[in-house]
Amino acid sequence: MLSVGDFIVLPSQNLRKQEARASRRRSIDRWFGRIGLLSTIGTLGVLAILLLNLAASGLARIDWQFLLSFPSRRAAEAGILSAWVGTILLMIVTASVAVPLGVAAGIYLEEYAAKNKWTDFIEINIANLAGVPSILYGLMALGLFVYQFRFGQSVLAGGLALACLVLPIVIVATREALRTIPAAIREAAFALGATRWQAVWHHLLPYSTGGIATGVILAMSRAIGESAPLITIGALTFIAFLPPAPILAQAPFMSFDWLFSPFTALPIQMFNWVSRPGEEFQSNAAAAGLFLMLITLGMNGVAILLRKHAQRNIKW
Amino acid sequence: MNPIPAVQVSGEKDIAGVEVKPEVKVEIQNLSFFYGRNQVLRNVSLDVPAYQVTAMIGPSGCGKTTLLRCLNRMHDLYPGNRYEGSVRLHPGGTDILGPGMDPIRVRMRFGMVFQKPNPFPKSIYENVAYGLRLQGMNKRRDLDERVEKALRESALWDEVKSRLHQLAHNLSGGQQQRLCIARAIATDPDVVLFDEPTSALDPIATSKIEELIVEMKKRVTVIIVTHNLQQAGRISDRTAFMYLGELIEFGETNRMFTNPAKPQTEDYISGRFG
Amino acid sequence: MGTLPANSRRLDKWVEGGMVWVLRFSGWASVLVTFGIVVTLVTESAPFFGHVPFRRLFTDTMWTPLFAEPQYGIGALLAGTLVTTGVALCVAIPLGTLLAIYLSEFAEPRFREVVKPMLELLSAVPTVVYGYFALLTLTPLLQKIYPDLPQFSMLSAGLIMGIMIIPYVTSLGEDSMRSVPMLLREGAFALGDGKLGVALRVVFPGAFSGLASAYVLAISRAVGETMIVAIAAGLQPRFTLNPLESAATVTAFIVQVSLGDLPHGSIGYQSIFAAGAVLFLMTLGFNLAGHALRRRFHRAS
Numbered sequence: 058m059l060s061v062g063d064f065i066v067l068p069s070q071n072l073r074k075q076e077a078r079a080s081r082r083r084s085i086d087r088w089f090g091r092i093g094l095l096s097t098i099g100t101l102g103v104l105a106i107l108l109l110n111l112a113a114s115g116l117a118r119i120d121w122q123f124l125l126s127f128p129s130r131r132a133a134e135a136g137i138l139s140a141w142v143g144t145i146l147l148m149i150v151t152a153s154v155a156v157p158l159g160v161a162a163g164i165y166l167e168e169y170a171a172k173n174k175w176t177d178f179i180e181i182n183i184a185n186l187a188g189v190p191s192i193l194y195g196l197m198a199l200g201l202f203v204y205q206f207r208f209g210q211s212v213l214a215g216g217l218a219l220a221c222l223v224l225p226i227v228i229v230a231t232r233e234a235l236r237t238i239p240a241a242i243r244e245a246a247f248a249l250g251a252t253r254w255q256a257v258w259h260h261l262l263p264y265s266t267g268g269i270a271t272g273v274i275l276a277m278s279r280a281i282g283e284s285a286p287l288i289t290i291g292a293l294t295f296i297a298f299l300p301p302a303p304i305l306a307q308a309p310f311m312s313f314d315w316l317f318s319p320f321t322a323l324p325i326q327m328f329n330w331v332s333r334p335g336e337e338f339q340s341n342a343a344a345a346g347l348f349l350m351l352i353t354l355g356m357n358g359v360a361i362l363l364r365k366h367a368q369r370n371i372k373w
Numbered sequence: 374m375n376p377i378p379a380v381q382v383s384g385e386k387d388i389a390g391v392e393v394k395p396e397v398k399v400e401i402q403n404l405s406f407f408y409g410r411n412q413v414l415r416n417v418s419l420d421v422p423a424y425q426v427t428a429m430i431g432p433s434g435c436g437k438t439t440l441l442r443c444l445n446r447m448h449d450l451y452p453g454n455r456y457e458g459s460v461r462l463h464p465g466g467t468d469i470l471g472p473g474m475d476p477i478r479v480r481m482r483f484g485m486v487f488q489k490p491n492p493f494p495k496s497i498y499e500n501v502a503y504g505l506r507l508q509g510m511n512k513r514r515d516l517d518e519r520v521e522k523a524l525r526e527s528a529l530w531d532e533v534k535s536r537l538h539q540l541a542h543n544l545s546g547g548q549q550q551r552l553c554i555a556r557a558i559a560t561d562p563d564v565v566l567f568d569e570p571t572s573a574l575d576p577i578a579t580s581k582i583e584e585l586i587v588e589m590k591k592r593v594t595v596i597i598v599t600h601n602l603q604q605a606g607r608i609s610d611r612t613a614f615m616y617l618g619e620l621i622e623f624g625e626t627n628r629m630f631t632n633p634a635k636p637q638t639e640d641y642i643s644g645r646f647g
Numbered sequence: 648m649g650t651l652p653a654n655s656r657r658l659d660k661w662v663e664g665g666m667v668w669v670l671r672f673s674g675w676a677s678v679l680v681t682f683g684i685v686v687t688l689v690t691e692s693a694p695f696f697g698h699v700p701f702r703r704l705f706t707d708t709m710w711t712p713l714f715a716e717p718q719y720g721i722g723a724l725l726a727g728t729l730v731t732t733g734v735a736l737c738v739a740i741p742l743g744t745l746l747a748i749y750l751s752e753f754a755e756p757r758f759r760e761v762v763k764p765m766l767e768l769l770s771a772v773p774t775v776v777y778g779y780f781a782l783l784t785l786t787p788l789l790q791k792i793y794p795d796l797p798q799f800s801m802l803s804a805g806l807i808m809g810i811m812i813i814p815y816v817t818s819l820g821e822d823s824m825r826s827v828p829m830l831l832r833e834g835a836f837a838l839g840d841g842k843l844g845v846a847l848r849v850v851f852p853g854a855f856s857g858l859a860s861a862y863v864l865a866i867s868r869a870v871g872e873t874m875i876v877a878i879a880a881g882l883q884p885r886f887t888l889n890p891l892e893s894a895a896t897v898t899a900f901i902v903q904v905s906l907g908d909l910p911h912g913s914i915g916y917q918s919i920f921a922a923g924a925v926l927f928l929m930t931l932g933f934n935l936a937g938h939a940l941r942r943r944f945h946r947a948s
């Protein structure tokens with residue numbers, strides 16, 4: 058690429074040295090570019106291998122029988138019915154606590170709270186809470202919800218533990234969504250005589266639903282995959298029944314008994330199967346893992362698209 | 374108005390009509406530049422004389438910065454940029470835009486000082502030594518010597534000699550900019566490019582830097598972009614006036630400020646636009 | 648002036664006043680959660696620390712609080728946590744930093760925009776799935792290279808944990824590297840430096856406190872990770888620093904005890920809260936340090 062003439066004509070004392078250093082730097086850059094690209098592909102490859110691996114040993118197990126059977130001592134007859142029902146019920150509890158509480162906390166911190174040491178304290182607290190290991194939420198739930206509040210080893214205790222766990226995610230997402238709305242929008246609402254809450258309810262919340270929804274989906278996907286806090290409250294038991302139905306055929310048509318029912322969940326069921334010897338149980342575990350992966354990666358994918366979409370549509 | 378001497382792109386005639394042909398350092402020929410599809414420089418041809426200060430003036434957005442950054446191939450850092458034409462560095466006449474020319478080598482011959490001081494998050498000493506190390510100088514004694522020389526040449530030595538190993542960010546804005554000058558001249562480049570080096574500084578810091586630039590031309594060729602006409606008048610030997618990506622007029626600074634050849638130049642200098 | 652709609656304004660005022668209280672309570676709810684964690688850990692582990700002499704935590708070499716002749720050497724659990732975290736960091740810090748440099752300084756913006764969220768998926772994978780992968784895929788693979796590797800090993804768990812925390816390093820690291828101003832890079836390029844040189848000599852020091860905060864938060868994440876180590880590193884406490892062996896971490900011990908019957912107030916029950924308290928203090932330290940570094944980075948830039 059470099060002709061001999063090039064370094065004869067540039068005037069300097071150390072031309073050869075300079076020339077050599079420049080081309081060395083260029084080839085270092087080229088090599089690093091290749092290494093970086095390979096590492097990126099390799100790292101993403103782990104994800105692909107993980108999925109293929111689960112599919113290879115689990116795909117064959119997935120059928121209606123697997124979806125609609127209770128766990129069993131015989132691997133071939135076992136299924137994940139009580140696990141996915143339990144996961145759905147847990148998510149109902151988690152979402153109905155974490156979403157309103159988290160969104161409200163986000164609104165408070167972003168729109169209401171004064172800039173003072175109390176607010177600083179809450180903020181540091183949230184940042185730390187986001188880094189508390191999930192198993193400690195389980196210990197809190199065990200001491201507080203299971204024994205202190207006497208909820209027992211129930212859907213309610215598990216759902217609340219997961220709600221506390223994902224609360225910081227919802228708060229942070231809400232705050233970030235609100236922060237992208239320019240001050241001019243708030244001022245426009247106030248200028249028309251809106252109270253602060255009216256500005257929030259009529260303008261800020263509707264304009265930030267995209268961002269908040271993204272955060273809520275990510276929070277729920279985190280909660281679905283968690284097993285450690287559920288294990289500590291004692292959810293790892295053999296559950297071959299479904300919690301009582303929330304909807305009844307006769308008056309009062311609704312029941313909340315399911316909240317206090319023992320439960321199992323998808324990641325717990327998978328853990329149970331992983332820790333058993335025997336290839337058959339391992340392919341049950343792979344099948345449950347495949348489900349979990351598809352659900353969480355799917356939710357994350359939706360969140361990514363939603364975030365892209367929100368960014369593209371709103372240009373303040 | 375008296376008969377206007379023909380505008381000459383290279384060389385200049387004095388009143389007696391005798392050719393005074395200074396040695397040319399950078400020879401820009403038919404240079405066009407594109408940011409993607411957007412053409413910003415149109416066919417600029419200009420001979421920058423050696424060991425002189427050449428100022429580039431013109432209204433904001435006319436392409437001064439763009440031209441300056443062609444000379445050390447800074448545009449290569451971003452995708453989609455395209456040069457046409459040639460820029461030859463003398464003596465030798467290598468085309469620095471030519472195929473196969475390594476931008477890194479070009480940059481080792483051209484120093485650059487930016488609009489805002491941009492010292493690295495390192496010590497004063499390490500800032501100045503950075504370019505020297507890149508050129509392969511590793512011995513502490515050589516480095517010490519060259520760092521001191523560069524700091525003396527940028528009139529900073531006395532102010533910083535007792536704290537060479539403190540962070541450069543603790544210096545004042547003017548000192549930081551002089552440090553950046555020291556960094557640029559430490560490696561003995563052929564040409565130093567200045568892009569509005571005083572636009573972020575107060576008048577006292579500005580005049581110090583102007584003095585430095587005048588002093589510097591004994592050793593290097595200087596090209597300076599400025600939107601401050603007084604500054605161009607004070608420190609430059611030659612001035613190039615640009616407008617909308619074209620070079621309108623190029624000549625000796627005194628002549629151009631008193632007797633511009635082109636009506637656009639006169640309008641600009643007399644403050645009728647820009 | 649026209650007449651103001653007085654009645655509806657009064658209602659608005661009530662709503663406003665009520666909502667302020669609802670929102671303020673929600674804001675403080677997160678503090679309540681922290682409070683709940685701290686109080687539970689303290690009160691439930693108090694009996695444990697009450698009857699175990701403090702000295703024995705450090706002088707005993709085994710952690711067997713449930714045995715008839717109990718030993719209380721918390722060091723056995725801490726060693727497991729230290730080794731698995733160490734292995735994970737050996738993967739995540741070099742690889743994560745490399746990816747951060749590559750994405751921030753070398754990759755095309757379009758490529759980066761696609762790849763970054765995909766990398767973040769690595770930390771969204773349920774940890775029980777990672778545990779499965781470590782135990783049933785990676786360990787057999789490692790056993791081909793090193794046949795004496797036991798079925799449960801800290802090496803295998805640590806390696807997979809390293810993959811899991813890569814996004815913490817890469818994402819935060821890349822953000823802080825990209826927030827180093829372009830003007831600074833240009834200063835170095837103008838002196839003739841190459842891309843990697845600029846990245847290592849100018850961008851890296853400029854973003855260092857941001858990167859350091861990424862490392863510290865990744866450490867905290869590794870220390871608190873539970874399922875991968877519980878599944879793949881083994882559940883038996885063992886005082887060893889050899890990653891080729893199996894040993895329980897602080898978190899794995901909690902899982903191991905929780906798997907059994909756990910009556911309220913039993914010694915087992917108390918011991919997992921004691922382990923939890925230790926875990927809380929460790930991660931709290933890392934989290935506070937990480938956030939302090941991050942704040943410093945934002946103030947500096």
Ligand SMILES: Nc1ncnc2c1ncn2[C@@H]1O[C@H](COP(=O)(O)OP(=O)(O)O)[C@@H](O)[C@H]1O
Nearest residue numbers: 408411413431432433434435436437438439440
């Ligand atoms: N990175 C860029 N991409 C596209 N256009 C640019 C870019 N930088 C500058 N321009 C355009 O090029 C023209 C010249 O800019 P510049 O050289 O910075 O002007 P000056 O320094 O004379 O004020 C302007 O119209 C500007 O909008």
Ligand SMILES: [Mg+2]
Nearest residue numbers: 437438439569
């Ligand atoms: Mg400019």
